[in-house]
Amino acid sequence: MNIREIEAEAFKQIHQNYVMTMFPRNEIRRYSGLKKLMKRGCYFVWILEKAGELIGFAAVLRDPKQNIGILDLFAILPKHQQDGYGSYFLQRLHKEENLPNLLIECEYPTDESKQKRIDFYEKNGAQRSPYDWRSFGVKYEVLCLTKDDMSRDDKIVERITDVYALTLPPLLIRLLTHLKKRS
Numbered sequence: 237m238n239i240r241e242i243e244a245e246a247f248k249q250i251h252q253n254y255v256m257t258m259f260p261r262n263e264i265r266r267y268s269g270l271k272k273l274m275k276r277g278c279y280f281v282w283i284l285e286k287a288g289e290l291i292g293f294a295a296v297l298r299d300p301k302q303n304i305g306i307l308d309l310f311a312i313l314p315k316h317q318q319d320g321y322g323s324y325f326l327q328r329l330h331k332e333e334n335l336p337n338l339l340i341e342c343e344y345p346t347d348e349s350k351q352k353r354i355d356f357y358e359k360n361g362a363q364r365s366p367y368d369w370r371s372f373g374v375k376y377e378v379l380c381l382t383k384d385d386m387s388r389d390d391k392i393v394e395r396i397t398d399v400y401a402l403t404l405p406p407l408l409i410r411l412l413t414h415l416k417k418r419s
Contacts, residue, residue, distance in 0.1 A: 238285050239328055244271040247281045250293050258311050262374065265308070269403075273297065278402045279308070282333060284325045291316045292325055296335060299399045304337040306399050326360050326381075336383040338362075339396055341369060341376040354379065369396065370414040378415075 273279030292312035298305035345351035362379040
């Protein structure tokens with residue numbers, strides 16, 4: 237089993253062949269924008285492969301100044317799901333790829349598949365934060381996979397918006413995103 241970071245050109249194929257078909261349209265960013273973020277050093281993509289075969293991929297939007305990132309994409313190809321590769325991949329990324337503070341946005345669980353996604357991350361050590369996050373009209377629960385107990389840290393407010401600031405101007409962040417502590 238091998239995990240390796242890939243460059244923008246290699247990601248282009250994954251974006252076209254898998255991202256565009258495996259993720260809801262409203263969650264997909266344009267490849268051209270992601271390529272620019274990769275060149276700026278704040279968007280990173282890794283693949284999980286076995287004997288040269290692609291098993292899965294992950295992408296993280298990361299603020300290098302704060303050593304914190306948002307898991308933007310995480311997928312195991314359908315024929316390899318339910319074999320434990322997702323847990324293996326997520327745990328290795330967190331421990332070995334310099335991702336000690338990883339924020340995970342999960343759409344609010346309105347159906348079984350969304351709840352399963354949250355359950356998967358919790359099974360792998362992520363903790364639910366006490367915050368609701370709204371981005372571009374979609375409501376998310378924020379989970380934290382960290383080496384400290386950041387899930388109870390109010391600075392999460394600044395951190396998630398700081399990471400988003402890598403992709404959006406301040407005005408759009410104020411207009412299109414909102415973080416609120418649950419009561």
